[in-house]
Amino acid sequence: MAIKSPVLILVALIAISLSCSDDFLNDNEKTRYTATDPLIISTKSAENIINLSIPAGKNRNFHISTYPRWLQFESLQGTFQEGTASLLFTFVHPGYEPEAGYFAADLVVTIENAGLFCIKVICGNFGSVGDKIIGNVTGIAGTVTDAAYHKASDQLILATESPNQLIFFDAVSEKKTTVTLEKRPKCIDISESENLVAIGFSVAELALYGLETRALIRSFPLDCIPHDLALGSNGWCYISPAGQGNQALRSLRLSNGAISKREPVNSHFYSNSLVRKVTAKPLLMITRTTVIPSGLLLYDITGGVPNDTINYWPDDLYDLWPANEGNRFITGTGKVCQMPAYTPVVSAPADLGVYGDLQPHQPFVNHVDESVVKNCFFVSERNTLYLSQNQNSPGIIEQFDRNSLSVQNSWQPSSSVISNNSTLIVAFNAVNYAFANRTGTKLLAVRSIAPDFGINQWSVEIFKID
Numbered sequence: 001m002a003i004k005s006p007v008l009i010l011v012a013l014i015a016i017s018l019s020c021s022d023d024f025l026n027d028n029e030k031t032r033y034t035a036t037d038p039l040i041i042s043t044k045s046a047e048n049i050i051n052l053s054i055p056a057g058k059n060r061n062f063h064i065s066t067y068p069r070w071l072q073f074e075s076l077q078g079t080f081q082e083g084t085a086s087l088l089f090t091f092v093h094p095g096y097e098p099e100a101g102y103f104a105a106d107l108v109v110t111i112e113n114a115g116l117f118c119i120k121v122i123c124g125n126f127g128s129v130g131d132k133i134i135g136n137v138t139g140i141a142g143t144v145t146d147a148a149y150h151k152a153s154d155q156l157i158l159a160t161e162s163p164n165q166l167i168f169f170d171a172v173s174e175k176k177t178t179v180t181l182e183k184r185p186k187c188i189d190i191s192e193s194e195n196l197v198a199i200g201f202s203v204a205e206l207a208l209y210g211l212e213t214r215a216l217i218r219s220f221p222l223d224c225i226p227h228d229l230a231l232g233s234n235g236w237c238y239i240s241p242a243g244q245g246n247q248a249l250r251s252l253r254l255s256n257g258a259i260s261k262r263e264p265v266n267s268h269f270y271s272n273s274l275v276r277k278v279t280a281k282p283l284l285m286i287t288r289t290t291v292i293p294s295g296l297l298l299y300d301i302t303g304g305v306p307n308d309t310i311n312y313w314p315d316d317l318y319d320l321w322p323a324n325e326g327n328r329f330i331t332g333t334g335k336v337c338q339m340p341a342y343t344p345v346v347s348a349p350a351d352l353g354v355y356g357d358l359q360p361h362q363p364f365v366n367h368v369d370e371s372v373v374k375n376c377f378f379v380s381e382r383n384t385l386y387l388s389q390n391q392n393s394p395g396i397i398e399q400f401d402r403n404s405l406s407v408q409n410s411w412q413p414s415s416s417v418i419s420n421n422s423t424l425i426v427a428f429n430a431v432n433y434a435f436a437n438r439t440g441t442k443l444l445a446v447r448s449i450a451p452d453f454g455i456n457q458w459s460v461e462i463f464k465i466d
Contacts, residue, residue, distance in 0.1 A: 031115035038424065039107065039119050040417055042126035043091050044135035050087040052109065054117065057083045061112040068105035068121065070094045080111075091123060101394070101415060102126075102426055124426065127414030127461055135414060138176065140167065140446075140458040146188045147446050148197065149369065149435035150211055156435060156444050156460070157197055157211075159185035166199065168214055169460060171437045171444060179214055186242075189231040189277075198237050200226030206237065206252065220257045224250060230277040230284060236304045238284055243271040249286070251305045260305045268297055268312045274319060280326035283342060287317045294318055296352065300342050309344055313352050318385070321368035323377075323402070330368050330377065334358035336405060356405045361396050367433045374440040374465070375402045380431040387430060390452040395431035397445060397463075411463045413447045420455060427453040429461075441465050 039050070057080035064076045064087070074088040094103075102124030109117045127137040142160035149156050156169040164181040166188075184202040191198075195211040204222040206229070209215065224241035231237050239250040248261040249269055269286065276285045284299035284306065293316040300307040318332025327339050338353035358365075362381035369378045377400045383391045399409040413429040433446040443463040449455045 033115060033117055035117070035119040037119075038104075039121045040126065040129050041091070041121060041123040042129065042134045042414075043123065044125060044127060044414055048089050048091070050089065052080075052085045052087065052117075053083060054080070054085075054111070055083040056114065057085070057111055060114060063110055064107070065110045065116070066106055066108035066118075068103065068107070068123075070103055070105075070123065071107075071121070100426075101428060122426070125412070125414045126417050126426075127429075128459070129417040130419060136174075136462040137414065138169070138174070138460045138462075140460060141165075142458070143456055144432065144446060144448070144458050145185055147433040147435075148188050148190045149444070150190050150192065150195070150197075151438045152192060153195070153211060154438050155211060156446070157188060157190065158446065158460075159188045159199060160458075161185065166197070166209065166214075168211075169444070171442055171462075174462065177214060179209070187226055187228050189229050189237075191231045191233055192279075193233045196231060198229055198231040200229045200239065206239070208254065218254075220252060220254075222250065222252070223259060223261070227272045228275045230275040232277055232301065234282070234301065234304055236301065238275055238277075238299075238301070238306075240273045240275045240286070241271050244290070245271060247271045249273075249275075249299070249306065251301075253304065262305075262308075267310060268295060269310070273297075276320055276322055276329075278322045278326045278339070279324045281339075283326070285320055285322055285329065287320050292316065296320065296340075298340060298342050300344065307344060311340065311343055313340070315352055319365065321365075324370050324372065328355050330358065330365065330379070332365050333363065334360040334365055334379070358398075358400050358405055360398060361410065366395070366431060369433075369435045370402070371436040371440045373438075374399075374436065376400055376408060377402060378434050378436050378443060380434040380445070382430060387432065388451055391428075391430055391450045392452065394428035394450070395447065397431055397434045397443065399465075409466065411443060411445070413445055413461055416449055416457065416459075418449075418455065418457070425453060425455070427455060429459075436465065 061079050072090045072092045104122050107121045127135050142162045144158050144160050146159045154171040158167040161184045164184050166179040169176045185199050186202050187200040189198050197209045199207045206220045208217040226239045227242035228240040235254050237252045241247050251260040270288045272290050273286050273288045282302040286297040287294045293314050296313040298311040320329050322329040335357050336355040360381045362383050364382045366380040366382050380397050394412050397411045416427050418425050427449045429447040430450045431445050431447050435444045443465050445461045449457045
């Protein structure tokens with residue numbers, strides 16, 4: 001939605017101040033004044049008061065002559081006190097969802113012996129209006145390039161560019177600590193057991209930071225620019241190089257910085273691949289982003305450096321997330337597959353076994369987080385193959401039972417109301433990542449304004465999990 005507006009009114013079910021000149025009130029009883037700026041109301045706010053400030057209203061009586069049915073006022077009439085009056089109301093859902101994603105209607109207040117005051121009212125699930133935050137939303141400076149979550153310490157870790165920084169967001173206090181980086185980060189991963197976070201940069205370098213100290217431990221020069229990485233619990237970090245063509249997976253030994261990249265016997269590996277570690281088994285899962293099919297590559301990392309033999313399945317996965325127990329994994333379209341057994345000989349593996357299908361509300365999966373205490377998966381979704389494409393509707397997060405795969409709950413991010421070149425825009429958000437805290441009581445959504453609006457704005461929204 002775009003509304004021409006010279007000034008953005010910051011309004012959110014809190015004390016709202018509307019003012020106008022005496023001119024329209026002094027003409028005659030039939031004078032009608034229409035405000036140029038809309039009144040923005042968020043259903044997320046805890047308060048529901050509209051404060052009118054009309055100096056020429058003085059001590060005159062007024063009544064609300066026109067209002068939308070989704071606003072229920074405590075009283076439709078009252079008296080100005082020295083030109084001010086408060087309207088108490090409750091939002092009542094009308095039983096349908098508006099196509100635009102928010103409700104819009106006119107509110108008309110008739111002032112005795114003065115005239116009519118008319119303003120457009122826009123009401124919806126708004127998390128921010130301009131710079132004003134409503135509800136549980138925290139703004140993030142820059143562009144998020146990757147995210148991870150450390151369950152043991154309940155920390156969300158974000159890497160951003162412009163500015164280059166590493167953000168530690170404490171899910172308990174909901175406060176963030178920012179560490180400035182000298183280089184642009186591209187990818188991160190954490191080690192739950194060793195309290196480490198690894199950062200791959202847009203240059204041939206990797207750095208290790210402590211999750212407790214939030215300080216740099218060591219930097220490692222690389223022989224490639226990292227596209228993705230997986231930080232193992234075995235003293236090794238595995239790096240997918242950026243670039244083009246058939247390259248080798250890098251294995252970085254953290255104790256001495258040595259890099260191994262020997263070519264395996266039957267490699268189907270390409271640059272720009274996605275790397276996932278399997279928590280419960282000494283395995284790496286890899287899928288490709290630059291060739292069709294994307295495929296599944298399974299690496300044995302029992303000895304640190306991957307075994308020369310790589311198992312390969314020519315399935316189109318788009319992305320993948322292994323379950324913590326190492327028995328299944330979820331693909332980029334929501335299919336749930338059995339984890340195949342690694343075979344240390346060159347062979348033609350059997351087809352991937354399918355456990356089930358999440359059948360997500362939106363066709364593609366952005367991210368999957370598993371909650372052990374809730375025995376479920378939290379899945380953030382999108383409408384198109386690539387998140388960089390127009391989404392046409394807000395992102396969504398769904399909660400699926402880990403065994404039955406049934407939907408248990410869902411959440412939609414609040415919209416952002418922003419001013420862009422004197423135009424008021426109600427923009428919906430995509431959900432790039434979603435993580436549940438350790439106790440399964442909070443859901444942290446890393447979100448950005450959808451590409452449909454051409455605006456780069458990131459934030460973290462926290463939802464309560466029942």
